[in-house]
Amino acid sequence: xxxxxxxxxxxxxxxxxxxxxxxxxxxxxxxxxxxxxxxxxxxxxxxxxxxxxxxxxxxxxxxxxxxxxxxxxxxxxxxxxxxxxxxxxxxxxxxxxxxxxx
Amino acid sequence: xxxxxxxxxxxxxxxxxxxxxxxxxxxxxxxxxxxxxxxxxxxxxxxxxxxxxxxxxxxxxxxxxxxxxxxxxxxxxxxxxxxxxxxxxxxxxxxxxxxxxx
Numbered sequence: 719x720x721x722x723x724x725x726x727x728x729x730x731x732x733x734x735x736x737x738x739x740x741x742x743x744x745x746x747x748x749x750x751x752x753x754x755x756x757x758x759x760x761x762x763x764x765x766x767x768x769x770x771x772x773x774x775x776x777x778x779x780x781x782x783x784x785x786x787x788x789x790x791x792x793x794x795x796x797x798x799x800x801x802x803x804x805x806x807x808x809x810x811x812x813x814x815x816x817x818x819x820x
Numbered sequence: 821x822x823x824x825x826x827x828x829x830x831x832x833x834x835x836x837x838x839x840x841x842x843x844x845x846x847x848x849x850x851x852x853x854x855x856x857x858x859x860x861x862x863x864x865x866x867x868x869x870x871x872x873x874x875x876x877x878x879x880x881x882x883x884x885x886x887x888x889x890x891x892x893x894x895x896x897x898x899x900x901x902x903x904x905x906x907x908x909x910x911x912x913x914x915x916x917x918x919x920x921x922x
Contacts (some may be wrong), residue, residue, distance in 0.1 A: 721861055740921040759823055759917035762879070769917065777864070815861035815871065819842040 719754065719817035720774045730766040732803050737768070744795055746788040747772070752779025777814065821856065821919035822879045825871055832868040834905050839870070846897055848890035849874070854881025879916060 728736055740758045747753055752775035761767035774780040783789055830838055842860045849855055854877035863869035876882040885891055 719859075721859075737920050743921075756922065757821075757823075757919050758921035760920045762916040762918060768920075814864040816864060817859050818839050818862045818870075819845075819860035820858065 720777045720780055721815040721817060722772050722774065722780050722812065723815065724770040724812045726768045726770070726804050728766050728768065728800075728804050730764070732800070733760065733765050733768065735797075736800055736804070739796060739800055740770075744792050746792050747783060750779070750783040750786065750788060752776060753783065773817075777816075780814070822876045822882055823917040823919060824874050824876065824882050824914065825917065826914045828870045828872070828906050830868050830870065830902075830906050832866070834902070835862065835867050835870065837899075838902055838906070841898060841902055842872075846894050848894050849885060852881070852885040852888065852890060854878060855885065875919075879918075882916070 726736070737758065737760070747756060754773040754775065756770065756772040759769040759771060761769075772780070774783075828838070839860065839862070849858060856875040856877065858872065858874040861871040861873060863871075874882070876885075
């Protein structure tokens with residue numbers, strides 16, 4: 719199993735709007751080959767620290783989705799004001815992990 | 821749902837031993853009230869970066885487990901050499917998250 723983690727940072731005041739955008743997402747990823755699930759995590763100590771965590775059968779499935787029209791369409795739906803407000807925590811804000819034990 | 825993330829750092833050469841220790845874990849946590857699942861993630865870009873990710877019904881369940889004998893026994897089983905080899909990524913290496921969207 720492969721996990722992709724995107725760490726986003728936003729002004730805590732804007733966090734509710736970002737979460738609302740996630741909750742009304744298009745769900746296009748749900749039918750992607752190898753997609754398992756997607757969760758959005760909010761840090762208990764910093765409400766402006768928000769992680770998108772998606773799990774995949776393997777890395778190739780994730781990479782195929784990232785190159786797909788579905789991914790482009792999903793990202794195009796993010797309200798421009800929110801897009802501007804999201805400051806990436808670091809340049810390599812997206813990290814990949816292999817699940818190595820359960 | 822509540823998620824606890826522990827970020828561990830170890831010399832990459834020792835990572836296989838740490839993963840072996842995880843794989844032979846006592847599984848005492850599995851029956852803790854509110855426990856959902858536990859995964860161990862290894863970063864694809866840095867094999868010495870290993871995360872323990874456990875999911876719980878809520879924060880209180882996690883806190884109760886952390887105070888339990890089961891937790892103490894589980895930690896006591898980690899081989900001392902490995903314990904010494906694990907350098908905590910930062911002092912507050914353990915972070916909690918609320919699952920706010922799926």
